[in-house]
Amino acid sequence: MIMTIKPLEDQLIQFRHDLHTYPELSNQEFETTHKIRTVLEQYGISICDLPLTTGLVAEIKGDLPGPIIALRGDIDALPILEQSDVDFPSLHKGVMHACGHDFHTSVMLGAAILLNEQKMILPGTVRILFQPAEETGHGAINILNTGILDHVSAIFGLHNDPTLKVGEFGTKTGALTAGVDRFEIHVTGVGAHAAKPHEGNDPILITGAIIGALQSIISRNVSSSDNAVLSITQIHSGTTWNVIPESAYLEGTVRTFNSETRSYIRKRMEQILRGIGESFDAKVTLNWHPGPPSVMNTAEWADLSLEIATQHGYDAKTIPVTSVGEDFAYYQEKLPGAFVMIGSGGPYDLHHPKFKVADAALYPASTYFVKLAFAALEKLQDRES
Numbered sequence: 001m002i003m004t005i006k007p008l009e010d011q012l013i014q015f016r017h018d019l020h021t022y023p024e025l026s027n028q029e030f031e032t033t034h035k036i037r038t039v040l041e042q043y044g045i046s047i048c049d050l051p052l053t054t055g056l057v058a059e060i061k062g063d064l065p066g067p068i069i070a071l072r073g074d075i076d077a078l079p080i081l082e083q084s085d086v087d088f089p090s091l092h093k094g095v096m097h098a099c100g101h102d103f104h105t106s107v108m109l110g111a112a113i114l115l116n117e118q119k120m121i122l123p124g125t126v127r128i129l130f131q132p133a134e135e136t137g138h139g140a141i142n143i144l145n146t147g148i149l150d151h152v153s154a155i156f157g158l159h160n161d162p163t164l165k166v167g168e169f170g171t172k173t174g175a176l177t178a179g180v181d182r183f184e185i186h187v188t189g190v191g192a193h194a195a196k197p198h199e200g201n202d203p204i205l206i207t208g209a210i211i212g213a214l215q216s217i218i219s220r221n222v223s224s225s226d227n228a229v230l231s232i233t234q235i236h237s238g239t240t241w242n243v244i245p246e247s248a249y250l251e252g253t254v255r256t257f258n259s260e261t262r263s264y265i266r267k268r269m270e271q272i273l274r275g276i277g278e279s280f281d282a283k284v285t286l287n288w289h290p291g292p293p294s295v296m297n298t299a300e301w302a303d304l305s306l307e308i309a310t311q312h313g314y315d316a317k318t319i320p321v322t323s324v325g326e327d328f329a330y331y332q333e334k335l336p337g338a339f340v341m342i343g344s345g346g347p348y349d350l351h352h353p354k355f356k357v358a359d360a361a362l363y364p365a366s367t368y369f370v371k372l373a374f375a376a377l378e379k380l381q382d383r384e385s
Contacts, residue, residue: 009363012110015039016362017088019102023077023095026133029054032075032105036130039109045116048127050146055132055139057148059125060115066124067380070149070337071369072157072328073108074101074134083353099350100160103357103365105130107158107342110366115373124377127152137180137291140330153380154301155337156372157328158365162350164343166361169309169368170319171340173299178229178255179262180291180325185210185273187237188283191246203248204237206280210250211235213272221268222261229255229323230265255323257294292327298336304379305338308372312364314342324350342368 006014015035024032033054040047040058048057055075082089082096090096097103112128127148133139149155164170187207192200211232222228230252237248254269256262270286277284309316319341328339342365345358 008110008113012106012362012366013359015109016102016106016359019105020086020097021088021091023090023092023097023102025079025095026076026136026139027054029075029132033130033132036075036105036109040112043113043116045112048148050148052132052142052146055143056130057143057146058112058128058130060112060119060122060128061125062122062377063120064123066377067153067384068125068127068151069373069376069380070127070129070152070155071108071111071373072129072131072155072331073104074131074139075105076101076133076135076139078135078351080351080353084356085354086356096353098352098355099135100344100355100357101134103160103344103362104158106362107365107369110363111369111373114366114370118370122374122377123381126373126377134327137325137327140292140327144330144334149331149334152335154376155331155335156301156305156369156376157331157337157339158342158369159326159339160344160357160361161341162344162346162348162355164341166343166345166358167313167315168343169306169314169316169340171297171302171305171338172318172321173297173302175257175294175321176297176339177295177321177326177329178257178323179259179293179329181254181262181266182289182291183252183254183269184287184289185250186285186287187248187250189246189280192244194242194244197244200244201280201282202244203246203282204244206276206282206284207235207237207248207250209276209280210273210284213276214269217265217268217272222265226261227257227321227323228261228265229253255325257321259293262293292325292329293333295326295329295339296332297338298332301336301338301376304375305340305372308375309340309368312368312371314368
């Protein structure tokens with residue numbers, strides 16, 4: 001996509017609308033990557049040569065020597081059938097930018113263009129990550145594996161927040177999002193005629209015991225002062241009304257905000273499932289799929305993010321933790337940084353088929369990250385001097 005000759009704000013809105021119309025799922029963002037690359041090349045912005053199938057990293061190297069920081073936006077969409085009333089709905093049926101990654105991409109594209117225009121006074125280097133596959137929970141790992149962040153001193157990222165009005169801004173020190181894990185439970189009993197249950201070993205009865213016992217972990221084993229969620233979201237068993245099935249399947253998620261609770265809940269689930277399996281003389285297995293840990297904002301960079309947001313004109317505030325997951329956390333395991341929330345106006349929440357983002361939030365977010373990049377580079381230089 002070639003940016004037309006319009007004010008940059010209008011160009012970015014046009015670009016976001018195009019991404020929204022043609023969304024692509026995780027690890028399938030080929031055309032999205034091509035569009036980002038085309039615009040960066042149009043503006044003469046350097047693109048790092050990395051072994052990425054989708055996604056890319058742009059680099060704005062200032063004329064003044066200095067440290068390196070990174071900004072991150074994600075680019076993938078979700079497998080959701082759009083029901084919004086926007087004038088530019090998805091033309092890829094069953095795929096939708098229902099999390100606002102089209103907004104994040106466009107914000108960071110605007111920041112790249114504006115930083116490139118000011119590189120003669122930029123005191124260091126800014127690498128901008130257009131990251132694929134955030135929705136799988138592992139796209140950040142692909143970026144990290146390239147080594148492009150090995151010499152970066154700090155990283156910053158954003159998510160739109162439909163619970164905040166346009167012009168509102170939030171972040172906090174410490175845990176901001178939840179650690180996310182997915183689990184699968186397979187129950188194997190013995191099938192039988194529904195009229196003769198004593199001849200079988202009913203996996204549905206066992207499943208009921210599992211559900212009740214697992215819910216007791218949060219209510220009875222985790223401190224009331226420690227946030228945690230355990231949700232069972234799928235149950236499948238049986239094929240007809242008069243047959244006790246042989247097996248059952250459960251799937252769900254655990255959300256936690258510190259590593260100790262995260263490890264404890266998994267251990268407790270294993271103990272409970274082992275005990276239920278033994279007590280019912282059935283085979284019960286747990287498959288655990290770890291996702292990203294909690295986003296853990298460094299105090300120094302969270303404070304700076306809020307300070308610059310206030311100077312920029314945002315209604316900036318400290319916000320509570322959220323139980324959603326975010327693979328930006330993988331970057332923060334390697335280097336300090338801050339993840340921030342920018343109001344997108346609602347009313348529908350993330351991952352809703354009627355979700356939409358207010359265009360008015362886009363350009364101010366781009367200019368905010370330009371100011372934040374300059375402030376972070378200057379802070380790092382002052383520290384080194």
